[in-house]
Amino acid sequence: MNYTISEDELLEKLARKIVDAKLDTVAIFLLSSFGPMxxxxxxxxxxxxxxxxILLGEYGEYFLSVLQDPEKVEKLVRKIEELS
Numbered sequence: 001m002n003y004t005i006s007e008d009e010l011l012e013k014l015a016r017k018i019v020d021a022k023l024d025t026v027a028i029f030l031l032s033s034f035g036p037m038x039x040x041x042x043x044x045x046x047x048x049x050x051x052x053x054i055l056l057g058e059y060g061e062y063f064l065s066v067l068q069d070p071e072k073v074e075k076l077v078r079k080i081e082e083l084s
Contacts, residue, residue: 008028009070014059014066015079021055024084034067042067 018027034041046064053060066072 003048008075009057011063011066011072011076011079012024014056014063015076015083017056017059018080023055024080028077028080031067031073034070034073038070039068073074 018024043062045067049064055065056063066076
């Protein structure tokens with residue numbers, strides 16, 4: 001996906017959407033449990049989270065791409081913790 005804003009800004013917006021939807025606790029729990037198998041879990045998450053991605057709007061697909069990179073997952077967890 002091509003975005004005109006930086007990755008940090010996207011993570012900030014994604015974290016804000018999660019916190020605004022009051023999904024911060026659940027998101028932190030699930031994201032922290034991904035660990036080294038993040039790529040596999042991202043594919044599984046696509047199946048189960050697809051109906052909920054609508055809550056994230058245009059950032060839903062980006063959220064799934066974040067799940068595949070452990071460093072991005074950690075950054076997202078920190079952002080969510082800061083905002084909640």
